[in-house]
Amino acid sequence: MNINFTLISQALAFSTFIWFTVKFVWPPLLRAIEERQKTIADGLAAGERGRHDLELASQRSSEILKEAKQQASEIILQAEKRASEIVEEAKNSAKVEGDRIISGAKAEIDHEVFSAKEALRQHAANLAIAGAAKILRKEVDAKAHAELLESIEEDLK
């Protein structure tokens, strides 16, 4: 082991190899690795974003579903209410109509009775007057009693 010129030549070889690595070996691979790291990081970020979006979407869909269910039950409730209302209304209007018909019929009956009574009364009055006139014609002056007869006729009406 003796130090000699080999040392210098080896140092030169060493520096050449370092220069070669610095210049040609390191940069392209570093570039490739860094690019790949970036791609992977981007991919991971995109995946994370997708996951987040999916979570949001499922949350939203469940919310919408819940809302829809609520709306549906509200609609059903309202419909039931409306149906019972309609039934009630129909009942009421039927009752009113029935009452109206009954009262109309009653009024007609009353009217019929009244006019029958009236006719009867008229008839009776006429009979009475005729009877009275027949009686009075023999003994009483028609003229003197005409006013009286008229008043009786008036009363009988």
Place this chain on the structure above:
Amino acid sequence: MAADTELTPTKYIDHHLTHMTIQVKEGAFWTLHIDTLVTSILLGILGLGCVWLVVRKATPGVPSKRQAFVELMIEFIDNEVKNTFHGNRHVFVAPTALTIFIWVLLMNTMDIMPIDITAWIIENVFGLHYWKIVPTTDVNTTFALALSIWFLMIFFSVKVKGLGGWMHELFCTPFGKNPLLWILNLLFNFIEYVSKPLSHSLRLFGNIYAGEIIFLLIGMWAATGVAGAFFGAILGAGWAIFHILIVTLQAFIFMMLAVVYISMAHESH
């Protein structure tokens, strides 16, 4: 094994631990371990070249198996660096750590190659008598790496804190600003600056060199007879399997220390 007829253990070990050298100029310093240099450069080109071939066609989409493997390694190193270095690591520190790890790992891995088979191939195929195939068992390699890191350490210290800031750090840490402590601080920092590259390089060198020696000893035992060959093979396999761990661990430690030293240079006390 060399075609030496009178092979002694000393010769055997010597043979395996002798470098093939080239004399660049006159003088002991100008010797060049051509085996260390060529093997390490080939390994560096092989390792970094393979990574480069994969990385060139790197796609940010689904990676191929090869790309996934490279990414795994790079991300592992990048993570280690990220935990230690708090600046823009992609400009220099992380690629440097990757270079160190790949290169040192491959150089260490040569240790697992069966010593005598590779020696035979080198002798008979390439016609070379001496060729040490493990560059990190050459102290020049480890010192070259550690000293490069050391200079980078000083460079970044000056670059981040300025020359004045670095001087301030040399004189005023770790004990305090008092002028009486300046000498002590400087001495302390001096020891630190000397010990860092020493421990850094010798740890790697020592571990791999020791591993190589043990392989040689096992190989020597294997040459003693049938029983020796049998137990030598078992021991050799065991040590090689264990060495997979050491080889990787030492490469990792070397890389981590380099990162730590450079990070420390970036931080002011």
